[in-house]
Amino acid sequence: MYGIKTEWVNLKDRLERDEVEVFLRGFDLSLDQDVDYTLVIRDGVSPGASIVATCSKAKNVLKCFAVSKELRGEGKTSLLISTLIDKLFSQGIFHSFIFTKPANADVFLALNFKLIHSNADVALLENGIYDIYQALEQMKEKYQLGIEEKASLVMNCNPFTLGHAYLIEEASKNNQEVLVFIVEEDQSLFPFKLRYELVRKGVAHLKNVKIIPSGEYIISPATFPGYFLREKGERLRAYVELDSSIFGKYFCKSFNITKRYVGEEPFCQVTGVYNEALKKVLPTYGVELHEVARKVFRDVPISASRVRELIKQGELQDLKNLLPEVTLEFLNTSLGREIVERLKSSDSPH
DSSP: OTTOOOEEEOTTSHHHHHHHHHHHHTTTOOOOTTOOEEEEEESOSSTTOOEEEEEEEETTEEEEEEEOGGGTTSSHHHHHHHHHHHHHHHTTOOEEEEEEOGGGHHHHHTTTOEEEEEOSSOEEEEEESOOHHHHHHHHHHHTTOOSSOEEEEEEOOTTOOHHHHHHHHHHHHTOSOEEEEEOOOOOSSSOHHHHHHHHHHHTTTOTTEEEEEOOSSSOOTTTSOOSSOOSHHHHHHHHHHHHHHHIIIIIIHHHTEEEEEEEOOSSOHHHHHHHHHHHHHGGGGTOEEEEEOOOEETTEEOOHHHHHHHHHTTOOTTGGGTSOHHHHHHHTSHHHHHHHHHHHTSSSOO
16 A cells, blocks of 8 residues: 555535545445545545545544445555544544445455444444443443343433323333433434433333433434435335344343334334334344334324424423423523524424
8 A cells, every 4th residue: 555645635625525525426425414524545646636535434433435446455445444543543432333335344344343233235334442242231231231021112302201201101011121222322402411311300200210321333313324325215224124123133132122112103204114114123033012102182192393393483382281390390491491492593393
């Protein structure tokens, strides 16, 4: 690789960003909007030299790789990866993921990445100072998760509603121990630490329920890359199958989870597709899916999106029928009022 150099791309410069996007389009790829650092390799050092390889990262997810066909096998992928990992180290990040096409997985396995799971459309690999087995073992120890059979729920709770509380209570009534994983990715209007605390306080009376941060391995749609899956339907199907499989293959096996609870989803297409994937995937890992009829108010299911829409429209009178006391109390704090005002002035209720 003598003489080959990587070059940092200023993503705020429209011309530089456009050049990377044009190069990626030649591979039927795109540059994800969430990338925060991009590298390229050029075919020379003179002004106007063309891009022959590129890669990017979004936090600790490496993505948007492309190498000109005639230059593959010349070490450019290895150089790009090692340079990106050096950048992560400089930011104090010592663990990373790669989403890639299954056909490309061997390239990254050869660079010391470990395969977590692969399906027909996408492979997820990891590299760093720990792996999924070690992460789950630490979680088991921290939250004192024994060998008893457990039920589980995975929730975002943006914000925590009476609908969420009802679903957790249903699981609590019918199981010896219940684990509630709160999605840790901070892409919601209500930040993770707040969502976690509202749920923890809101179900503190249920002594057989443990509230647990989801960690990095319950994948958020916000981190799932669209750069090599262009069709929305294809991307959604690949994401939910991957996430469902990782939960069944690793979480359920590690924590002896035999049931997962979800609410029925008559409106949201994404959640509906997710529930269908769970129905197909989880039984292959010996896990039952329990789909529970949602708690309703005025014949409409209670949902966090409905709450956010009411807040956005300034229609606050019904919130007492949709939110538990712990969430209502929070909305009356200074931070709560700040979030309400932010939502009212936003284009869409996230």
